[in-house]
Amino acid sequence: MNQRDIERLFEQVRTGRMSVARAVARLRHLPFEDLGFAKIDHHRELRQGFAEVIYARGKTAQQVAAIVGRMLRPRDSHNILITRADAGIYRAVRRVARGAKFHPLSGAIAITRNRRIVGKGTILVVAAGTSDIPVAEEAVVTAETMGNRVDAVYDVGVAGLHRLLRHREKLSAARVIVCVAGMEGALPSVVAGLVGVPVIAVPTSVGYGASFGGLAAVLAMLNSCAPSVSVVNIDNGFGGGFVASIVNRL
Numbered sequence: 646m647n648q649r650d651i652e653r654l655f656e657q658v659r660t661g662r663m664s665v666a667r668a669v670a671r672l673r674h675l676p677f678e679d680l681g682f683a684k685i686d687h688h689r690e691l692r693q694g695f696a697e698v699i700y701a702r703g704k705t706a707q708q709v710a711a712i713v714g715r716m717l718r719p720r721d722s723h724n725i726l727i728t729r730a731d732a733g734i735y736r737a738v739r740r741v742a743r744g745a746k747f748h749p750l751s752g753a754i755a756i757t758r759n760r761r762i763v764g765k766g767t768i769l770v771v772a773a774g775t776s777d778i779p780v781a782e783e784a785v786v787t788a789e790t791m792g793n794r795v796d797a798v799y800d801v802g803v804a805g806l807h808r809l810l811r812h813r814e815k816l817s818a819a820r821v822i823v824c825v826a827g828m829e830g831a832l833p834s835v836v837a838g839l840v841g842v843p844v845i846a847v848p849t850s851v852g853y854g855a856s857f858g859g860l861a862a863v864l865a866m867l868n869s870c871a872p873s874v875s876v877v878n879i880d881n882g883f884g885g886g887f888v889a890s891i892v893n894r895l
Contacts, residue, residue, distance in 0.1 A: 650722075651691070678715055682708055685715055690723050694763075694894065695791050698883070701752075702729040706737035713756070714741040726790045727754040728783065728883045751782035751882065755790045764793035764893035766820025768886075771809075771836060773802030773826035776851045781825040783882030784847065784889070788823075791890040803831045816840050821892045823885040824874075827851025830862030837871030843892055846876045847885040 657663035676688035689697040696716065701709050709727060716725055727738065728751075735747040735754055745756045768788045772781035778799055788795045796819070801809040809816075809832075816822065816839055824833040825847040833846035846869070848862035855861065859879035866876045877884035 680711060680715065683712055685712060687716075694891070695887075696723040696725060698787075698887075699725070699727040700729060701727050701731075701734050701754075704734075706734045709734050710737040710741050713738050713745075717742060717756075722759040724759055724790045724792075725756040726787060727756075728752065728787075730754045748782060748786050750779050751786055752779075753783055753786040753883075755786055757790065759792070762792055762794060764788075764791075764820075764890065765895075766893060767794045767796055767818060768821050768823065768889045768893055769815055769819035770795065770797045770823045770886075771801060771816075771825065771832070772797070772799045773824075773828070773832045774851065775800050777825045777827055777849050780847060780849045780880050780882040781823075784823045784825065784886035785882075787883050787886030788890050788893075791887070793890050793893050801832075802826065802828075803835055806835070809835065813839070821845065821889045823847060823882075823889050825849060825882065825885070826866075827859060827862050828853075828856055830865035833866050833874050833876075834869040834871045837869065837873045840873075842873070843889075844871070844874045845885045845888050845892075846874050847882055848876065848879050850880050 654668055658668050678685045686697045699712055730752050738745045738754055742756045745754050747754050770781050770784050772778055785795050785797055796815060798812045821843050823845045824836050826832040827849035830848050833844050837844040846866040848859045848866055850859035863879055
């Protein structure tokens with residue numbers, strides 16, 4: 646439930662189109678609903694602009710489906726995003742949300758009930774290598790589900806810089822860029838040196854032994870000489886897409 650939904654609810658009560666008892670029933674589970682194994686934050690969209698996102702890893706398929714069912718129960722129009730899911734969880738979610746779409750590459754499930762675009766410009770997701778695409782796709786699905794226009798450019802790492810420069814127009818047109826890279830994590834610094842918009846760096850765990858599962862990339866990104874680079878956690882495409890969406894709404 647967002648601010649507009651609450652205003653509409655109060656207006657319906659004021660004009661007599663909805664009884665006080667029915668309005669109370671609508672508001673009963675605010676600000677959160679306790680399922681025992683989970684407490685659903687129904688006020689999240691009101692506070693932060695997007696509904697609570699379900700992190701599926703570590704939850705059973707039945708738990709995820711139960712949370713989704715409760716989030717669908719209020720007839721609000723907000724979208725629902727589930728991250729780090731698998732095919733089994735998707736099958737359980739489909740039983741309560743027939744419109745759910747599974748993105749197997751990223752493990753994300755999106756339930757789109759509102760296709761309204763709220764972002765002011767385009768979010769561009771740039772991935773250094775093909776092996777970084779699953780994390781980049783998580784950023785893409787997140788930003789799209791949150792109501793943004795999203796474009797993507799993949800396999801444009803610094804080992805072949807001419808591949809990146811071919812997309813200068815897309816880089817220049819973006820309002821915010823999510824840059825995903827493993828190995829030595831150099832790409833965000835290069836991208837940030839070419840544009841005048843925020844660059845959200847997402848380090849990945851892609852790389853050989855001395856990359857230490859993404860630690861080398863995250864340290865390189867944190868030490869970037871480009872002042873417009875900010876960094877999220879290793880393999881956190883969701884975090885990159887979420888922050889980019891917040892920036893794009895401002």
